[in-house]
Amino acid sequence: MAISFQIYSNAYNKTKTVTVDFVSNIATLTDDQTIDGDVRYFFKFTTSARDTGNVAFKPRIVSNLSDLALNKTVQSASNVTAAYTNVSAMITDYLFDYIHGHTADQYSSGCIVQAPMKFST
Numbered sequence: 001m002a003i004s005f006q007i008y009s010n011a012y013n014k015t016k017t018v019t020v021d022f023v024s025n026i027a028t029l030t031d032d033q034t035i036d037g038d039v040r041y042f043f044k045f046t047t048s049a050r051d052t053g054n055v056a057f058k059p060r061i062v063s064n065l066s067d068l069a070l071n072k073t074v075q076s077a078s079n080v081t082a083a084y085t086n087v088s089a090m091i092t093d094y095l096f097d098y099i100h101g102h103t104a105d106q107y108s109s110g111c112i113v114q115a116p117m118k119f120s121t
Contacts, residue, residue, distance in 0.1 A: 051115035065090055069097040070109035079107040
């Protein structure tokens with residue numbers, strides 16, 4: 001999936017296009033409301049990147065804003081147990097977790113260790 005932005009210059013009367021292509025595949029769907037009235041969302045995080053141990057990341061599914069990055073109990077970047085305030089905050093925290101990884105049981109979350117994303121060849 002890609003998003004294209006068109007940028008117009010008044011001075012030159014020209015339009016330029018910038019396309020942003022996501023490396024990971026994020027699927028977003030809306031389901032019926034849950035029993036407590038909350039709307040459920042489904043985000044699928046996938047990436048072909050590997051961690052620093054050269055292990056592939058498994059796909060991650062997030063169904064609502066209370067599914068926090070560390071074992072669905074704690075936000076990875078901030079050690080907060082409250083639900084995300086919006087979708088942007090959720091995506092940012094999950095991406096933080098992919099990039100930086102985490103130790104086993106980080107912030108007493110009960111999660112298993114995850115090595116950081118590998119950027120070198």
